[in-house]
Amino acid sequence: MTSKWTSRLIIGLTLTFLIGPFFIIIFAGMSAGDFMTFPPDGLSLKWYMKVFTVESFRESFALSLFLAIFGTIAALILGVPAAYAISRYNIPYAETIKTVVAAPIIVPGIIVGLALLRYLVVPLSFTVTLALFMAHTALVLPYAVRVVSSSLNNLRSDMEEAAVLLGCSRIGAFMRVVLPNIQSGVLAAFILGFVTSFNQVPVSLFLSGPGVRTLPIDMLSYMEITYDPSVAALSALLALLSVAIVFLAEKFLGFSRYV
Amino acid sequence: MSNAFVSLQKLSLAYGQTVVVPELNLDIREGELIALLGPSGCGKTTTMRAIAGLMTPQSGKIHIGGVDMTHTPANKRGIGLVFQSYALFPHLTAFENVAFGLRLKKMPVSEIKSRVEEGLNTVGLSHLADRKPAEMSGGQQQRLSLARSLVMEPKVLLLDEPLSNLDARLRLDMRTELQRLQRATGITMIFVTHDQAEALALADRIVLMKDGVIEQVGTPDELYNNPASKFAADFFGFENIFAIKGSNIIGSNGSLTANFDAENGHLAWRPSAISVGSGPFQGTVMGVSFAGEQREYVIKTDFGQIKAANPAADPVYEIGTLVAFDLPSKSAWHLPNVGNDS
Numbered sequence A: 001m002t003s004k005w006t007s008r009l010i011i012g013l014t015l016t017f018l019i020g021p022f023f024i025i026i027f028a029g030m031s032a033g034d035f036m037t038f039p040p041d042g043l044s045l046k047w048y049m050k051v052f053t054v055e056s057f058r059e060s061f062a063l064s065l066f067l068a069i070f071g072t073i074a075a076l077i078l079g080v081p082a083a084y085a086i087s088r089y090n091i092p093y094a095e096t097i098k099t100v101v102a103a104p105i106i107v108p109g110i111i112v113g114l115a116l117l118r119y120l121v122v123p124l125s126f127t128v129t130l131a132l133f134m135a136h137t138a139l140v141l142p143y144a145v146r147v148v149s150s151s152l153n154n155l156r157s158d159m160e161e162a163a164v165l166l167g168c169s170r171i172g173a174f175m176r177v178v179l180p181n182i183q184s185g186v187l188a189a190f191i192l193g194f195v196t197s198f199n200q201v202p203v204s205l206f207l208s209g210p211g212v213r214t215l216p217i218d219m220l221s222y223m224e225i226t227y228d229p230s231v232a233a234l235s236a237l238l239a240l241l242s243v244a245i246v247f248l249a250e251k252f253l254g255f256s257r258y259v
Numbered sequence B: 001m002s003n004a005f006v007s008l009q010k011l012s013l014a015y016g017q018t019v020v021v022p023e024l025n026l027d028i029r030e031g032e033l034i035a036l037l038g039p040s041g042c043g044k045t046t047t048m049r050a051i052a053g054l055m056t057p058q059s060g061k062i063h064i065g066g067v068d069m070t071h072t073p074a075n076k077r078g079i080g081l082v083f084q085s086y087a088l089f090p091h092l093t094a095f096e097n098v099a100f101g102l103r104l105k106k107m108p109v110s111e112i113k114s115r116v117e118e119g120l121n122t123v124g125l126s127h128l129a130d131r132k133p134a135e136m137s138g139g140q141q142q143r144l145s146l147a148r149s150l151v152m153e154p155k156v157l158l159l160d161e162p163l164s165n166l167d168a169r170l171r172l173d174m175r176t177e178l179q180r181l182q183r184a185t186g187i188t189m190i191f192v193t194h195d196q197a198e199a200l201a202l203a204d205r206i207v208l209m210k211d212g213v214i215e216q217v218g219t220p221d222e223l224y225n226n227p228a229s230k231f232a233a234d235f236f237g238f239e240n241i242f243a244i245k246g247s248n249i250i251g252s253n254g255s256l257t258a259n260f261d262a263e264n265g266h267l268a269w270r271p272s273a274i275s276v277g278s279g280p281f282q283g284t285v286m287g288v289s290f291a292g293e294q295r296e297y298v299i300k301t302d303f304g305q306i307k308a309a310n311p312a313a314d315p316v317y318e319i320g321t322l323v324a325f326d327l328p329s330k331s332a333w334h335l336p337n338v339g340n341d342s
């Protein structure tokens, strides 16, 4: 009896700590007052409306969207062939390569950001946008390799040989036979990469410069100056967007198989 | 050059350090139907893969149509292969699986359509043209894989156990169909099988392999009636094989004094050549089983076990009975001592 209540308590607390902040944010954004407080100061949707009128939010949202889409595409262009090589050929040190590829998620983002700033942006005078693009590509790459690898491992290699004997080149066999059979894995990797890139803070923190900021960074600096509930409203909107994407992915792809 | 269409010369095949086929020589004429027969793991699939160009031989040459193709890429050899594992494309329908190679050839759409339909019809799958492989039974997948290779009309078609997953009836139908197609098109075919009856029924010549080495090559008649080794004899149904020394049988448990025509080597009998009921020798029935036309006996004797068979209509000897039998000299097959075959 006791253990039953204990486990219920633990589950309850866990859920409260996991999901609680989410509800606090949603309601904090609905405040009718001018400051972020909880419980909210009356109810209104005015801050949710205001989010769309802030110029810097619009710009940084565009940048974040750009990085998330093209950074992830770049990571897939690099990651799919890498995953293919690792799973199909008996390459030496395959495990080591996988670990090295995963380095950007293991090494703290602050360090990655600092390193990129110190050795790329400053000495080579890379533009901030280019550095951000490279950083996001590198961060998403491990997910791309992992997720695509797992769907490649479920694919028999004899069908590529069959395609070759029917007249395909090896690359042709990859395009016509392998890609169509791993497309849901690639899509899953894209979604995971997109969400990862979009929510990324520490690396972008170092690389953001004046006028070039990703959305999370922009929200941070907005809050330093203006402590109004619009940041809470925006956070709530972003969280809902992420949830919606993952929900759709799970529904149509069985997303959790890949992660 | 001889008139060989496919010629394997001193072919040596290995996976890394593991040599599977040490040295293989084989000449196949154009339009010939060859059965590659041998126990599991003897290197049949490996040999097929080498001919198709899916693996590079360690040494030796592969000539096809008089051209050295040892280093020609697989997609340039004009060879078809029906995989033991089918290797169908899971994302394509049956129709598209068969059309795959034809589309690559940039054939007109109308011709592709008629060829695919003909191909599916040949293997009896017209009604499943819109199914994906995952929605088909094992035997249907196997036939689909066959159709996919057939429509390409390759110069040489390799079939790795193409009928293994079919029921007896369908197997017979497909066997006949394959033979008809082969005669009609003149395609050179090499097919792998475990089943000696299938090899005997279908092939112009049988290649019998053991541990990566060819034991014997010959017509079905030759292999069935004149097996050259103990292994070949055993494979083709001589289930009673005994060593002979000075006209006596040396069995696993002892010897049998008799007056056979042979001085040494082995004597072999098919079960059907040994009948139970009368004869100079005796043994105890250990097992009896009904096999349609005949009843098969396992008999324990002083010198080893005997497999015998009587017509099914004859009286039954129950397990444990002491029975008489004969090892008739006239139906014995004599294997002289050859090479390492002891």
Ligand SMILES: Nc1ncnc2c1ncn2[C@@H]1O[C@H](COP(=O)(O)OP(=O)(O)OP(=O)(O)O)[C@@H](O)[C@H]1O
Residues within 6 Å of the ligand: B015, B018, B020, B038, B039, B040, B041, B042, B043, B044, B045, B046, B047, B084
């Ligand atoms: N990829 C591989 N790596 C290492 N050894 C292999 C590989 N494929 C096959 N072998 C070995 O090579 C030998 C021959 O294999 P092969 O597949 O040619 O046999 P097979 O005659 O086709 O047998 P079956 O009738 O069971 O299909 C076997 O001993 C097998 O263990």
Ligand SMILES: [Mg+2]
Residues within 6 Å of the ligand: B044, B045, B046, B084, B160
């Ligand atoms: Mg095999």
